[in-house]
Amino acid sequence: MKKLIGIIGLSIVCGNTFAGNTTVTTKIDKLYSYAEQGIFDGDIAILISNPPVGCEGGYWLRKADTLGYKNTLSFLLSAFHSQTTVSLSGNNNELWSGSSNKYCRLDQIALMK
Structure with a gap:
């Protein structure tokens, strides 16, 4: 019974970690x-x-509290000017308050070839 409760608890925590x-x-x-x-x-x-x-x-990116802001901005500018395909990952639980549209907070960018 303890194992079952532990497995259920772990699945809830893991599910919430990636939700959004x-x-x-x-x-x-x-x-x-x-x-x-x-x-x-x-x-x-x-x-x-x-x-x-x-x-x-x-997506959106905040300078004030993003440690990798400069690197991420560099990737964004490079991808934009070269029209390179990118993979963007973000969190839809952190919507930008600067717009009525739904902008998700950017967590990761990858340039694709």
């Missing part, structure tokens, strides 16, 4: 940068043509 993650392979259509907008200073909005369900606006 979204991934899409796409090209970046537009990038918006927000300056002097209060809490949105340095935020980047990423618009794509085929956003996943729950992220219909696209």
Whole structure:
């Protein structure tokens, strides 16, 4: 019985850990940068043509609390200018408050060949 309870508990924790993650392979259509907008200073909005369900606006990135902000921004700019296909992963439980559209917080970007 203890093993069964442990397995159920572990599956609940693991299920919640990954609930809300979204991934899409796409090209970046537009990038918006927000300056002097209060809490949105340095935020980047990423618009794509085929956003996943729950992220219909696209993705967003916050400068203030993203340790890999400079690296991620470099990848975004490179992909945008070269029109390289990217894989974007984000969290639809962290929607951007800077828009009424659903922008998911960007967690990862991968450039594809």
